[in-house]
Amino acid sequence: MSDRFELFLTCPKGLEGLLIEEAVGLGLEEAREHTSAVRGMATMETAYRLCLWSRLANRVLxxxxxxxxxxxxxxxxxxxxxxxxxxMLNDGxxxxxxxxxxSGIDNTHFGALKVKDAIVxxxxxxxxxxxxxxxxxxxxxxxxxxxRGEAxxxxxxxxxxxxxxxxxxxQGAAPLKENLAAAILIRSxxxxxxxxxxxxxxxxCGVxxxxxxxxxxxxxMAPNLRREQWGFTAWLGHVPALWKKLHEEAAERAAAGLAKPPLWIRGYEADPRLIQPGRNNVERAGLSEWIKIYQGEVATFEPRPDQNQKGLVICNPPYGERLGDEASLLYLYQNLGERLRQACLNWEAAVFTGAPDLGKRMGIRxxxxYSFWNGALPCKLLLIKVLPDQFVTGERRTPEQRQAEREQAAYDQTPDEPQERKFNKNGNPIKPTPAPAPVIEQPRLSEGGQMFANRLQKNLKAMGKWVKREGIDCYRVYDAxxxxxxxxxxxxxDWVHVQEYAAPKSIDPEKASARMFDALAAIPQALNVDKSRVVVKRRERQSGTKQYERQAAQGKFNEVSEGGVKxxxxxxxxxxxxLFLDHRPMRMRIQKEAAGKRFLNLYCYTATASVHAAKGGARSTTSVDLSKTYLDWARxxxxxxxxxxxxxLEQGDVMAWLESSRDEYDLIFIDPPTFSNSKRMEGIFDxxxxxxxxxDLAMARLAPGGVLYFSNNFRxxxxxxxxxxxxxxxxxxAQTIDPDFARNTKIHRAWKITAR
Structure with missing residues (x-):
């Protein structure tokens, strides 16, 4: 056989440029780039070396x-x-x-069959x-x-x-192929x-x-140093002595590399089910001294090994399958950008994404x-220098603010009038304060409306210090x-949610309607909000799941804060x-008690208690509800x-779910509906x-020493x-009623239940 051979190196689409650089560095000559492949000439030694050392190729042909x-x-x-x-041997x-x-062959199976027939x-x-x-x-x-007609x-x-x-x-649900991961690292x-x-x-980090x-x-380390089976092992043209020489050289290089002080390489993964598989993969690669994997959320990610250490943050955020919808992905990218800006200053970052538009939501340029393909999915690799001049504040300005800026800019371009200019102690001119916006006269309130406005302002002022101390911006300011x-x-x-209680039959409907109009006129003035941000609903005595039924279809979500969570x-x-505002003390209690515990939230609704448990350091949370809509909201x-x-997040009838579950939990919260007759459950819940x-079913799932909190709003x-x-x-x-519900202490009842 010839001393030189023609080789084809195949690779994922988009890696051709990197592969040709790598292959030439490993000895490939006359290299040319093709779609998903590189072609060139090489000796047998180079062919073996490419098999052993190529981090990017799929195959060496x-x-x-x-x-x-x-x-x-x-x-x-x-x-x-x-x-x-x-x-090959005739019985191989x-x-x-x-x-x-x-050339008349449009079926690859038929083509493969003709090749096989000829060899046999x-x-x-x-x-x-x-x-x-x-x-x-x-x-x-x-x-x-x-x-094109050539075989x-x-x-x-x-x-x-x-x-x-x-x-x-x-591996996890959607892993990157190893050679694609290597290409991303090289480009980064x-x-x-x-x-x-x-x-x-x-x-x-997944696995x-x-x-x-x-x-x-x-x-x-040669990426395929530990591989035991090769396509050339039984080939009669194989040169074992040459292969052994190259393999021993690679083993010596790996030993020398691993003998060096290991670099700080760390992975963090939110899913506890992936931690041990990831560690097992690291151990199989022989890199346990170099790599550590911990359980951790993106929101708490902080890579600093020490204040002076710098490096690369790299990740492959989910494309939608793992989190469920675009809103979830948006928040994930926002959290990632926030952590980069706060904890990774002066580092470099590489984000490989199938949703590059979401990369703009990280708040950093x-x-x-680089363009890549992950299978059939086009992706982008975003390279980032985590420096303040690359941060994007994302500040949103109102039309009034933009007008004020234009007026200020016009002033800045006006020739100076020295006799009217004022200067600070450093000698810099002081710009005059722009004229205040004209005051818009508010409509005059009726006597009843003014009285109602006074009560709202009094309540707002009375709760001011408490609200600030507790870190909440959603609370009840008036309750009949x-x-x-x-x-x-x-x-x-900055929104107001008004629930009008149905008036008793003893009240004249016309008077009730007039008072409602008085109140609606007073609310924007008393609470200093735009009237377009006042939402009004009528609340009547509910039965079944009526309180959960859809009233409109705007799909608009607002973000609020409570006890350090959003x-x-x-x-x-x-x-x-x-968000049931009256359950705030219970949620805060759960947050304080959740550290290291397995938390179960039954009839979880939008899983606000689970968010608080996760914030408090829960080892895991499980939230069960029958509604897919509310589980998506929970996500x-x-x-x-x-x-x-x-x-x-588990969708199902709580009673049936508890009967089939065999897991144990250290902290359980149950806030069931008064009544439910959903078509998706058997029977009726009362x-x-x-x-x-x-x-009883919930207590059977409670671990020794655990606590179950049970509450409901049925008067x-x-x-x-x-x-x-x-x-x-x-x-x-009594311990679960905050000041904003002090007038209505029967809003709910709650119990702490433990095993005797």
């Missing part, structure tokens, strides 16, 4: 023959013409892959011995590529694709950063592919972008304080907003705060009738006495 073909007969005879006895195993079409016919002995087919682990893997017949030296390094036996400048002693952190590939680059104005008024940041409310589409709430996969069965509810005989029960209703 050694071309056996090129020949023109017009039809299937040309194909058969062209393959038959090769001296196959120089390549074979696999054939065929790509391309034309060539090697068949008079005794009937002949090669057999083994698609999984053949002695020889043959590839024929049909390209290129090759021997696959790789065997299985080179991206299968052998360390990743366990990791070889340079590693050579300078830099660190690497992945805040969404650690970026981490392992990065450590192998830094430690000078990318200085360079004046009987003639029967409504509840809640503030949600929550989404919808003020228009449902009677309730997605948004969790994602808004940077909490993701370790927080399970909290008074079914409380014992519900609490006539009475806790069954036999529950107090079997469990330690303490009513804590």
């Amino acid at each position: 050694l071309v056996l023959k090129r020949f023109p073909m017009k039809d299937a007969e040309d194909l058969y005879h062209g393959v038959l013409d090769i001296e196959w006895q120089d390549h 195993t074979l696999a054939v892959e065929f790509s391309g079409h034309g 016919d060539k090697l068949r002995t008079p005794q009937g011995d002949r090669p057999s087919i083994d698609k999984l682990n053949p002695d020889l893997r043959i590839h024929l590529r049909l390209d 290129i017949l090759s021997l696959d030296l790789s065997g299985h694709s080179l991206h299968q390094r052998g360390y990743r036996l366990q 400048g990791w070889p340079r950063i590693a050579a300078e002693g830099g660190a690497l952190a992945d805040p969404m 650690g592919t970026f981490l392992v590939e990065a450590a192998m680059i830094a430690a000078d 990318s200085h360079k972008q 304080d004046m009987p003639e104005y029967a409504m509840a008024i809640d503030l949600y940041h 929550l989404l409310v919808n003020l228009t589409d449902y009677l309730d907003t997605g 948004r709430n969790l994602s808004l705060n940077g909490f993701s996969d370790k927080n399970r 909290v008074q009738r079914d409380q014992v069965q519900l609490i 006539k509810f009475q806790l069954e006495e036999n529950l107090t005989e079997r469990y330690a029960v303490e009513e804590i209703s």
